[in-house]
Amino acid sequence: MEIKSGFTFWNLVFLLMVSCVKGFIYTCGGTLKGLNGTIESPGFPYGYPNGANCTWVIIAEERNRIQIVFQSFALEEEYDYLSLYDGHPHPANFRTRLTGFHLPPPVTSTKSVFSLRLTSDFAVSAHGFKVYYEELQSSSCGNPGVPPKGILYGQRFDVGDKIRYSCVTGYILDGHSQLTCIASSVNTASWDFPVPICRAEDACGGTMRGSSGIISSPNFPNEYHNNADCTWTIVAEPGDTISLIFTDFQMEEKYDYLEIEGSEPPTIGLSGMNIPPPVISNKNWLRLHFVTDSNHRYRGFSAHYQGTFKEINFNWACIS
Numbered sequence: 001m002e003i004k005s006g007f008t009f010w011n012l013v014f015l016l017m018v019s020c021v022k023g024f025i026y027t028c029g030g031t032l033k034g035l036n037g038t039i040e041s042p043g044f045p046y047g048y049p050n051g052a053n054c055t056w057v058i059i060a061e062e063r064n065r066i067q068i069v070f071q072s073f074a075l076e077e078e079y080d081y082l083s084l085y086d087g088h089p090h091p092a093n094f095r096t097r098l099t100g101f102h103l104p105p106p107v108t109s110t111k112s113v114f115s116l117r118l119t120s121d122f123a124v125s126a127h128g129f130k131v132y133y134e135e136l137q138s139s140s141c142g143n144p145g146v147p148p149k150g151i152l153y154g155q156r157f158d159v160g161d162k163i164r165y166s167c168v169t170g171y172i173l174d175g176h177s178q179l180t181c182i183a184s185s186v187n188t189a190s191w192d193f194p195v196p197i198c199r200a201e202d203a204c205g206g207t208m209r210g211s212s213g214i215i216s217s218p219n220f221p222n223e224y225h226n227n228a229d230c231t232w233t234i235v236a237e238p239g240d241t242i243s244l245i246f247t248d249f250q251m252e253e254k255y256d257y258l259e260i261e262g263s264e265p266p267t268i269g270l271s272g273m274n275i276p277p278p279v280i281s282n283k284n285w286l287r288l289h290f291v292t293d294s295n296h297r298y299r300g301f302s303a304h305y306q307g308t309f310k311e312i313n314f315n316w317a318c319i320s
């Protein structure tokens with residue numbers, strides 16, 4: 001009984017403390033101009049305050065874009081977030097919300113404004129983050145970053161420059177090992193292929209090329225195995241897009257899933273027993289990540305992919 005009432009007392013004290021600090025919001029941030037610089041969360045690296053709501057808006061010269069490269073990143077997972085906005089911090093410009101302890105890849109804005117917003121809850125903090133930002137001229141592709149277990153060769157990222165990737169021993173490179181910075185649409189430059197990934201030699205997946213083909217989960221149409229972690233990269237020529245059409249789909253709801261990167265929204269999570277609608281890529285690549293847990297197995301998925309050429313789209317537009 002005594003212990004029980006003790007708990008109740010401390011629970012009450014805790015609740016009071018929480019509600020007292022709840023009204024306190026720590027604001028910080030600001031507007032940043034200039035060719036380059038760094039942003040650190042308040043108190044970095046000794047921990048950011050609770051109840052933080054800090055917004056940084058980076059403004060580049062018109063026609064330039066902004067690239068941010070993370071140098072350090074640690075936020076209390078699932079409670080504290082760094083939200084990225086491709087423009088001013090309005091919901092319409094929201095891109096992604098970062099949390100946890102993995103260093104995120106570099107991000108490039110599509111126009112001359114980019115915003116970051118740190119929000120933390122009312123308990124527990126972590127080191128925080130440090131990010132380097134830089135204005136990109138229209139002739140620069142920016143640093144595309146290094147994938148885990150990967151090595152990047154090359155330090156120049158302007159139109160015409162080539163860079164190369166390899167993987168450390170025990171890992172296979174999926175995707176293209178060489179990237180070229182090309183002048184894409186009006187006044188921008190971009191890499192011709194996505195950054196490759198380094199896949200453990202014994203992990204399933206692979207790189208799919210060619211105008212069409214089929215991707216299926218391991219053992220399809222028999223049951224997939226437990227604890228699977230497969231990654232496939234589908235690449236088409238620069239300027240083309242890829243459509244992925246599912247013909248079969250059976251997975252343990254929520255626990256086994258297929259994640260698709262490279263379309264709109266940037267990441268799609270699929271699970272369950274219904275055949276999902278087709279997925280169309282934004283650019284010339286799609287990445288599929290298939291993950292299963294340690295029990296329950298089903299048939300998995302099978303999908304047909306097909307490259308769509310820009311020229312064909314253009315002709316259709318002319319006819320109609």
Ligand SMILES: *[C@@H]1O[C@H](CO)[C@@H](O)[C@H](O)[C@H]1NC(C)=O
Pocket residue numbers: 036037038132
């Ligand atoms: C900005 O760029 C200049 C020239 O490349 C460099 O010397 C300087 O250290 C950079 N500033 C920051 C904050 O990294």
Ligand SMILES: *[C@@H]1O[C@H](CO)[C@@H](O)[C@H](O)[C@H]1NC(C)=O
Pocket residue numbers: 053119
């Ligand atoms: C943070 O501040 C912005 C503007 O000052 C506000 O719109 C937003 O709702 C706040 N976010 C949180 C989580 O309090």
